[in-house]
Every structure is written in structure tokens, then in C-alpha cells.
Amino acid sequence: MGIVSEGFGGRRRSRADLPPGQYLTQDFPVLSAGPTPHIRTEHWEFVVTSESGERYRWDWAGLMGLPAEEITKDIHCVTRWSKLETSWKGVSLDTLLADVETAADFAMAHSYGGYTTNLPMEDLLDGQAWIAYEYDGEPVDPEHGGPARLLVPHLYFWKSAKWVRGLVLSDSEDLGFWETAGYHEYGDPWKEQRYAGD
């Protein structure tokens, strides 16, 4: 059991329906590495670059023209807060990637402001990932990643890249921003994959 702290009781906010080491919050805390980029939708674009270098591009109107989904999912931040049943609206990556010719195994998400995060392709498909542009019925705030963010709720929330601007698909796995800085390359909250080697 390790070292016991006699005077420590704890507030016991962890719950069986939360991943290990997480506690429940009702707020929506912000975590990012730099200033918040403010991107106007008329300048926004989302570009998927396949492993052969082919580019697939959507502007804001193009994104709005795609079938949208209402998504209700729990989210888990590596800094230990979890928030249950968050509601989003966005376009499934199954829809966006449907006509992309690729056999790539990995993707690097790129964001306005320079942020990157790496994901296996199989975690982006089959109803697991979206480009989300509404949160709780309102446009996503810039500080929470608006106008549009990646939403991959089954992984720690740093994988849900804020201010997303594109995916670069690849046969090999490179590491993104936090992954290079010592965080886990995959980030499964249920396996508590917080840091490299966990």
C-alpha cells in the first residue's frame, strides 16, 4: 500500500464510473501551453494530408454543410478532473475521412497556434472522434478550442486538440507536443497512461 499518511482523509470525490485517479468536476477547466488563438470562421480551414501528400480541404461553410451529430460523452483530463455527459455538436471523422484515400496507421493533429498531438488512425474512426464546433448548444469558446476542436473523448483530453486545423496522416508514429514533453504517446485514461512508459 506504500506510505500511509495518518492525518489524511481525503474528500473521496473519485467514483466507480470514473477512470482511476480522476475526480469529478462541474466546471470546465482550461489547460493549454500558450496564448489562446482567436480564429475567425471566415479564415478557418481544415486540411487532411494523406501519406502520399494529397490534400483534402474544408472551409467553414464546407464543414457546416456536412451531416452533424449530437455527441454526449464523459471527458477526462490528465490533470485529474473528469466531467460527465458533456454535450457537443460536430462532424464525425468517419464523414470527413470517408473519401480520403489512405492506408496510414497514424495521424498527427495540427492546431492553430502550433499545437500538435499524435493519434492512431483506428482511434479516429468508427464513431470515436469528431470535429466539434458547439458545446452545450453554443459555439465552442476560443479558450475551449473554438471555433472547432478535435473531440476524442475515450483518450485523455489533451488528445482532443483545440483550434484544430488539420490532420497529417503517416505510416509511422511521431510524437506531438505534450507527448514529446513526457506525456504518454497513447493516453488511455482507464489504463492511467499519463506519462511516458505508464
Add this chain to the structure above:
Amino acid sequence: MERTALRRRLSWQVATVTDIRPETATARTLVLDVPDWAGHLAGQHLDVRLTAPDGYRASRSYSVSSDWRGDTIELTVEVVPDGEVSPYLVDVVKVGDQFEVRGPVGGWFVWKPEQEGPVQLIGGGSGIAPLMAMLRAHATSGSTTPVRLIYSVRRPASVIFVGDLKELAASEHVDVRLVYTREAPAGEPRVGRIDADVIGQYAFTPVDAPTSYVCGPTPFVETVADLLVEAGHDPARVRTERFGPTGG
């Protein structure tokens, strides 16, 4: 990418409290002995894990406020009202007690003495902790890199590291500016939050091309980072670390 060489697994280590220094009414510094501490960069944090007598565990992250000096590290912790771990660390733990730590973590919000260019530090409240590690690393390394600290506090009694800051400010390479948001000491007319005037008056200019480090509660960090960008600083040179409202 040489991931295997760089990506060492972090394991839990036992830390023993060897000294405690009160900083303010709600914050104190714990001096910890961690045998075989692998070293850290100024600005990095670690995880503290507490285990209750019945096995219940809770972990939180804290910035290291000391620079790397062998097996001794310092954590400066402020009580988060209604927090889970911080009240124990500030009000309960005593010299000789032990708990577990794991780290260091974080390779972005760090300053290295060999880094080029001036250093702009802007802290709010207990957000001073990782900035203090940078100031100490600057002093220990004998760096002549110009450093400016703007430190926002509610009132004079809220200043953490008050003695250390006076000593560090004696260096010709370090400028320390306190900004009081609620109550200022006698002779200091200005009371208010950091704004464009404060940035314009006391921060490095964009022409100086500093690397800026901003740490504090989320609204503080959002405001200050926006002010720096509006003043013309390259967003890529503004690094932030936020203490969420549900930390603790």
C-alpha cells in the same frame, strides 16, 4: 525519434519532509529529501500521492519551487479551499513525515540557463512557484541573462518568497516588480490588476524578443497572455501554465 532513450518511465519515490518554511497565512514550502532524485529543469512539476490509512489515494501535481540541487527539492503549496491534497500539505504534514512523489514532469514550461534571450516571468498568486525555480536556477548558474518578474498579489501579506525575492532582486540582471490587486503597501500608489500599462511599463518589449512564462489561475493567465500578444509579442514565445479552479 529516439524515444526509448528519452522516455524513461517515472516511478513513485518516497519523499521525507526535512524542513517546513511558512510563506504566507495560506502557503508554505516543504523541503523534501528524495533519495536518487533524477534531477529536474526549472519550471517542471511532480505528482504527490497521499495514501489514507484505509488505502484511499489521491494525487495532485505541484511545481517544484527549487532549482536542482541533488536529492533535496522544495514544493511551495497554497491551500485550495475545499481542495483534497493541499490542505493536508499546508496544515497537517510535519517534519519527518513521508509521502510519495513522481516526476519530474513537463518539458515545455521550463527555463534552461543555456537558453538564448531575455526572460519575462509573470506570476499570479501561488503561480510564482515554478517562476521561483527559474529565478533560482538563474542565480545558481551565474547567468547574466536579463530577467524581469512581474508578480501579482492581493496584498503585501500575500507575497510568497518575500525574503528570497529581495535577495534575488539585488542582482543587476534581475528586476522584480510587485503588482498589488487589493491593498498596496505605504508608498505604492497603484492598486489594480496587471493591464496594458503595467506590461508597457515593466515588461520587456517585443523587440527584446523575450521568452515569457506566465503562471497563475486560468483567468489571470488568459488575460496576461492576451495582453502580451496584443503588445506585439510572438505567441510562440509565450508559455503558460494554469492552475485550474478545481486544482488542489
